[in-house]
Amino acid sequence: MSVYTEVGEALLLLLRLALFALAMGLTIISFQAYQENGGKRLESAFIGFAFISMGVAMTSLGGQIDQLELLFSIAETIPFIIGFGMLWVSLYR
Numbered sequence: 715m716s717v718y719t720e721v722g723e724a725l726l727l728l729l730r731l732a733l734f735a736l737a738m739g740l741t742i743i744s745f746q747a748y749q750e751n752g753g754k755r756l757e758s759a760f761i762g763f764a765f766i767s768m769g770v771a772m773t774s775l776g777g778q779i780d781q782l783e784l785l786f787s788i789a790e791t792i793p794f795i796i797g798f799g800m801l802w803v804s805l806y807r
Contacts, residue, residue, distance in 0.1 A: 730774040737767040758804035765797030 741763040748756040772790035 734767070734770050734774060737763070737770045741767045755804045755807045758800045758807060762797045762800030762802075762804060765793040765800060767797075769793035769797060 744760040744763045748760045769790060
């Protein structure tokens with residue numbers, strides 16, 4: 715394994731951690747807004763961000779699972795579909 719590959723993998727890990735931290739931050743902020751104000755729109759937004767965070771987490775793990783790669787890729791797409799669907803619902807309520 716070359717030095718460039720090791721540096722690239724370390725950078726990818728840091729970027730994935732940053733992406734997950736941002737997704738979790740959005741989830742926490744949307745949950746706090748829902749707790750303070752209530753409402754169906756904020757509830758849908760919170761649920762959407764929670765599912766998107768799950769999708770980000772699964773995507774980060776997916777790079778480390780070589781066996782059943784196709785099945786895992788399909789499974790990691792489902793939280794994104796639900797999450798973006800819930801965000802869509804929150805905008806049109």
